[in-house]
């Protein structure tokens with residue numbers, strides 16, 4: 001006997017589903033933003049945009065996206081480029097492991113798929129850095145396949161409409177939402193539907209400030225009657241919690257180190273102590289041990305390479321003022337003098 005799905009639409013749901021589809025698609029036609037990746041079906045551009053956009057604001061991503069696809073207009077162009085060049089063009093966007101994976105993906109697509117981005121989500125998901133969301137998005141937004149997938153915005157919208165508020169705890173399991181999402185994609189309109197749900201979550205049904213007044217699906221939304229109380233409870237619970245400054249995070253430090261390496265030119269590289277000096281000049285006061293840990297993590301992620309002090313390819317050390325040398329010894333410890341001269345470069 002066939003296994004019962006986690007979510008099965010009842011007869012009553014058909015009416016609701018039809019109303020939700022119509023409501024969100026009409027809303028999108030009126031309110032959807034004109035974004036560069038919505039004007040194309042080029043699978044390469046769609047893939048780049050989806051990789052860049054995860055957890056990054058649309059407005060911030062646009063100039064980086066435009067520069068990246070201008071520099072690498074095809075998957076083959078990125079595959080041919082050295083990884084260091086890709087990292088330079090990725091610039092200050094952050095989440096640097098993504099560019100390493102994108103570069104690996106480009107080479108695999110050229111070597112194993114004849115330079116054509118696959119259309120099948122099951123194949124896409126085997127590429128480095130491509131998860132179920134990105135695979136579904138590329139299949140849908142580039143190849144117009146009627147597939148379902150969801151990001152946090154889509155998850156939030158569907159959860160609220162069908163199960164109620166997702167806070168403080170989601171009422172539905174991801175499996176149930178996936179089954180629901182699969183049943184909602186209208187035949188032949190997967191592109192518009194998925195764009196509509198994403199955009200609705202980004203602009204109207206936002207995490208902290210949903211605009212329930214004037215919402216086109218309010219009459220069908222299970223969360224609508226209780227949304228204000230649910231959000232107020234969250235605000236009370238998080239009030240007074242100390243926030244961590246982004247400038248104190250490892251992600252920020254890794255970004256600052258990469259920014260210095262990008263500025264050293266194609267064959268450049270810097271000694272660890274030079275990076276440390278550069279950070280301090282830029283107002284980032286960091287312990288040497290933390291800097292070394294950040295450099296090692298960049299190396300582990302394929303974003304940097306290091307050469308030991310005295311490496312014949314590293315060139316002569318730059319002359320150091322006595323004061324700076326004393327400070328450096330204090331920071332690294334006398335026994336770590338060699339560490340300060342480790343040379344770090346883009347891969």
Ligand code: SF4
Pocket residue numbers: 157160161204205206210211212213215216217218221222223224227
């Ligand atoms: S009524 Fe509010 S919570 Fe429900 S879908 Fe509309 S904006 Fe979201």
